[in-house]
Amino acid sequence: MSVPVRSTALSALLAAVLLLAGCSSQQQNAAASGENVLHLFNWNNYIAPATIQRFEQSCNCKLAQDYYADNEEMLAKLAAGASGYDLIVPTGNAMDTLIRQGALKPLDKSLLPNLKNINPAYLDSAFDPGNKYSVPYAYTLTLLGFNQEKVKELGLPTDTWAIIFEPKYLEKIKGRVTVLDSQRELMAAALKYLGYSVNDADEQHWQQARDLILRAKPYWAAFSNTSYVKELAVGNLWVAHGYSNDMFQAALDAKKTGRKFSIGYSTPREGAVLALDSMVLHQSGARPDLAHQFINFMLDGKNSAELTNLTGSGNPNMDAIRFIQPEIADNKAVFPDRELLTRLEMLQDLDRRQRRLLSRLWTEIKLRNL
Amino acid sequence: MRRSNIWLWSAAALAYAFLYIPLLIVVVYSFNDSKLNAEWVGFTLSWYVALFNNQEMLTAARNSLIIAVSASFLATLLGTMAGLAIHRYKLKFLPVLVFTPVAMPEILLGVALLLFFLQVLNLTLGMVSIIIAHTTFCIGFVAIIVRARLQGMDESIFEAARDLGASPWQTFRLITLPLIMPAVVAGALMSFTLSIDDFVITFFTKGVGEPILPIQIYTMIKVAVTPEVNAISTLLMLLTLTLIIIAAKLDSGILRRETK
Amino acid sequence: MPALFSMIKGDSKANRIAKWLVSGPPLLFLLVFFVAPSLIMLFTSLRFPGEFGGLAPIAAPAGAVHGEYGLTLETYQFFFSDILYAEIFLKSFAVAAASTLICLIMAYPLALLIARSEKRFRNLMVLLVVLPFASNFLIRIYAWMIILGPESVFSHFINTVLGAFGIAPVTLLFSSFAVLVGMVYVHLPFMVLPLYTNLEKHDPALLDAAQDLGANAWQRFWRVTWPLSLPGVFSGSALVFIPVLGMFAVPDILGGTGDILIGNLIKDQFLGTRDWPFGSTLSIMLTLAVLAITALAAWLARPAAIPEK
Incomplete structure (x- = not known):
């Protein structure tokens, strides 16, 4: 093969690769053009797709999620420099670590009118007295x-x-x-x-x-x-x-x-x-405004109930109870009764x-x- | 001789079957109308449709392409230089630096780069850190291929060029570069394939918010296996297959040189 | 080579500049992104982990009453304090050795066949070995999840056969067997290619001569082909052994309750336990092991052993 032919072929190849890259980047631009993106670091299987859709509509933004399967994994990824998350949903003990580490932003409760819906029994835990940083999400x-x-x-x-x-x-x-x-x-x-x-x-x-x-x-x-x-x-x-x-x-x-x-x-x-997972604002997040919007959205009784109805998580939201399907509300493994609660422990x-x-x-x- | 040939053929046929049947199964099930990779239910393209509606997957594919193109460009540039330098000059240090990352288990480079990015560069992990990481281990592969090509060449050509009054730059541009071009292209393609395929180093040096293909696939495999994984696999195979065929068309000898 | 050097000698200053122009950029890049990170890893292994992960500061903060700051050898002490870590290295070595051996047994006939085929077919046959690499690494592992899954045709077949002999059914996925299959599958081409490049160079006249001297097929293989192919065997073995030694993805995806290798342990220190110093120590130990093996393989495969045709 002569040299000119070879270089023509080479440039054709390069062009093909660039074209491929270009094609998919067009798709991406459409998504990124909104620029309102909320980065959520969440457990897998911990929010229903339908809920995400409605939130994205209500805030006119995009919800980008990364997942973890274990608190240790989440903490390790953060320690290894993972950043850019607006919201994280850690369990109490991991939240405790994050607070002591100074990795969280305090909440602005004036942006969270729906906070009143949370059952006081789930507020003011030993991990975050006064709920300076955290709002219960589910358990x-x-x-x-x-x-x-x-x-x-x-x-x-x-x-x-x-x-x-x-x-x-x-x-x-x-x-x-x-x-x-x-x-x-x-x-x-x-x-x-x-x-x-x-x-x-x-x-x-x-x-x-x-x-x-x-x-x-x-x-x-x-x-x-x-x-x-x-x-x-x-x-x-x-x-x-x-x-x-x-x-x-x-x-x-x-x-x-x-x-x-x-x-x-x-x-x-x-x-x-028992793992009580709370929504917290990470220091590295760029959009605390959207994060507060999301928290308040999830505190709404109906949205919170959807979380329980679709993912089967326990719910600390008093206003949500009336929207929860009765067979779930009666399930002791989802809503433990007083007697069972005494046998449950949170990890430190x-x-x-x-x-x-x-x-x-x-x-x-x-x-x-x- | 004939009897041993039969033995050889059957052993080789088994090895080829071992190499191809698993991939074939992945491809076949990507068209299966069932969530489980178990029994054949019926033909469907729905997993491909689901894939093309999966924004995160498309973004991941785009990111991986950008990383692979950038890393293979950088690695080809630096690797070609390294290959030339190692061949032409008696260097002690450079060969060690170039070839060690190739010979190390990937996890070591991943760990070292993770610690380095975080502690020294204070770099937020992301596309840049992945590109750098991929370049680091691809340089060696390019250098090996380029050097192998140079070793097979007749040195008298360069002498002739010099006798005819060519400057070193002219010699390089007019003689060396065209001659090593197939090796450079092969190196670039190999880097591209290695980069888009790499899971371990990406796993350690990836950041947040930018989905990367291998990581997405890993999550899908670990969390919820659906034939969407098969669909993306099939498409990826097609992409790399095309690249390899182009490479083979480009220079039928690339492969032989690569393996030497 | 001599011609090149004579060409270069003429203009020594321009040449020195050219030398630095060509070797400088890759050298610099690798110094920054390979040597420095490796040193950082070594340095990290000498530090204390931070309370929340990461690293404890080197200098004690003002007012610190007690605590662990500065440099230490404690991770190395910890490593040697329990035979457990030697065990996990041994186990990784065993898995790597087994994978290498199986790869060799599978790859050798294939490489031999390719090398003895007509020239025009060889490239295609080699291409067919490399081609599976066109699929993603994880997908190659994932394929075995399908094949070995409890409901798969293959599992049913195996268990029917076992059942016929009165043996209780086995689960193939999530087992050491699955890990070994995955390791072999992912690394097989690494064994075929060096073997083929070596076997291809053998002079057929040697075999003819052996035949003329009355050697049968087996003797011809064992006395001629095999010894000559040893350098290829050693370099192929190194290419399989070393990556398997550090692999964590295969046990992660295909392994069962007991399948933890050194790679998984290292990964876990960074992405689970938040113990960077110990993770670095384990990495240093693995580096030492790899260096030892590379040296051994290089020595065994030293070029003096290859009689070029």
């Missing part, structure tokens, strides 16, 4: 989800963590169980089963929990933070340790696709983790030394076998 429980028909058929108890920790039960469901791929959540479940607090940081208790986990591990199919939702709904999994809103989603999916079984979920009697953040130790235990859990 979830970490609990057990299960395939109701299978569990009944095998005669397994569903009101205790024993089902994911005791070999005598696990034998019957080997390879059909997943637990959360979260150091804190799995340890919390193990600690609760052993009768300790989820925030117990005694090294010996941690080691007991590790041994409990190692004994049960051979029966588990995987550590899973997200895929269990689909696998439960399809019928591949029979028992999963996970979040209440995810279980709600799995149950809904199984129903919608007309499966022969149904997905149930319940809070173990030993107690469980660990210091750096405890984090390193927990990480080592976690490595042991993943690597070793009893």
Whole structure:
């Protein structure tokens, strides 16, 4: 091939690449031209697409979301320089860290008239006295989800963590169980089963929990933070340790696709983790105005109810209750009663030394076998 | 001889099947009218429609293209220089610098660059940090290809040019550059492919708000697998396939040189 | 080469300028974006983690009563304080070695076939090996999620066969087996290419000579082809072994409850535990391991062993 031909071909190639880049950038320009973009760093599956659409219409802006599956992941990404988020939805302990770190902007409550809708029981928590920085968004429980028909058929108890920790039960469901791929959540479940607090940081208790986990591990199919939702709904999994809103989603999916079984979920009697997630303003956000708009929008009873109706999260909004579907409102795993509440605990953040130790235990859990 | 050939053929056929069947399955299921990648239900294009309505995915594709074009441009420029320099001058330091990032597990470069960007440059992670990161590991690949091409050439041409009174620049522009052009193009294409494909380094050096293709795909795989992933995969395969065919047309020898 | 240098010698000042013009920019770029970051990583491994993630300041802030500031070797102490971390390195080595071996077994016949095919077919056959690389890395892993999934045709087939022998059904996805399959699949072409470039250079006359001397097919392979191909084997092995050693995506996506490799642990220090110093220490250890292996492979594949035709 002669040189001129070659360079012609080269420029043709370059042109093709640029054309491709150009084509898709046109599409993008249309989206970016609004320039009103609210950056939300949120849990996955924690807001309904319909809600997003209505918010985008009401504010004439775009909502851009990034997701995390774990508080630790969110904090790590922020520590690793992730920035530009207007709003984050951390759980109490992670929010505590963010506040102490000085990473949050105080709220301007004059922009939040709907704040009055929040049940005072969920305000003024130890993590943020006076709610200087945070407004409750929703809450979830970490609990057990299960395939109701299978569990009944095998005669397994569903009101205790024993089902994911005791070999005598696990034998019957080997390879059909997943637990959360979260150091804190799995340890919390193990600690609760052993009768300790989820925030117990005694090294010996941690080691007991590790041994409990190692004994049960051979029966588990995987550590899973997200895929269990689909696998439960399809019928591949029979028992999963996970979040209440995810279980709600799995149950809904199984129903919608007309499966022969149904997905149930319940809070173990030993107690469980309650995660109250709040909306906070990150320092790096460029649009606090839109962020306040979003918070106030989500505080509206109807919008907040939609969150519960569509994602199955617990709701701290008093005005929302009347819009919530009765079968959800009656679900104790979504709206725990007073008696259950006494057995729920919120996680507190660990210091750096405890984090390193927990990480080592976690490595042991993943690597070793009893 | 014949019997051993049969053995060879069947072993090779197995290897080829191993390489292609998985990809074929991905493509086939991208047309399957079911949310699950399990049984064949019926033909549909709905996953492609969903994909083209997925604004975030399109933005991610655009961002990845911009990154790949910029990084491969920079890497080709710097890598060609490095290849020339390593071939022509007795350098001790440069070859080590150029070839080490190629030989390291990607995660190490990802971690090092993450720490560097955050602590020293105080750079907000984003497209720029990804472009720099991709350039760093692509330089080596370009340099390897360019140097291999130079090594196969007859040195007397350069001597002749000089005897005829050409300046070093003239020699480079009129003799060297045209001769190494196929290697430069091959290097550029390889960088482009490596960049658009790279997950690990992107994972560590990406910022916020700008979706990047591999990261989007990773999230889709981890969170909710739908055949939309298959659709985007099929399209990506088509894109790189086209590039490779163009490259092969451009110079049928590129591939051989690349592998040497 | 000599001709080039004689050409250059003539005008030494212009030449020196040209040398710096050509080698300067890549050198500078890599000094800034490769050497400096590596040093930063080393430096980070000597520091304390910050209370909220990141790093503790080097200088103690005014009024700090106690606390951990400055430089330290504690992450290295922590690393060596428990055999756990040696275990995870060993396990990563084992997975890398197994992947390399399987790749070699699969790649060798293929490379040999290509090298012995007619010249005009070779390029196409090589292209067919490289082509799967045209798909995205994650997609190549994802493909195996489909194939090994519990409801897949393949899983049903395997379990039917196992069932016929009275063996309990197995789950293929989320297992060490899946991790190994994924590793091999992603890295196979890295093994084929160097092997092929080596095998292609072999002089067929050698095999003819061996045949004339009465060597059978197996002897011809084992006594002639294999020893000559060793440099290709070693460089291909290095190209598979090293990336597998640092891989976290494959275990992440295909692995089960026990599939954690050194790469996953490093990733977790940065994107989970917020322990940069320890993550850096682990990275330094991995670097050392890789350097040792590269040195070994380079030594084994040293060019003196290649009799050029």
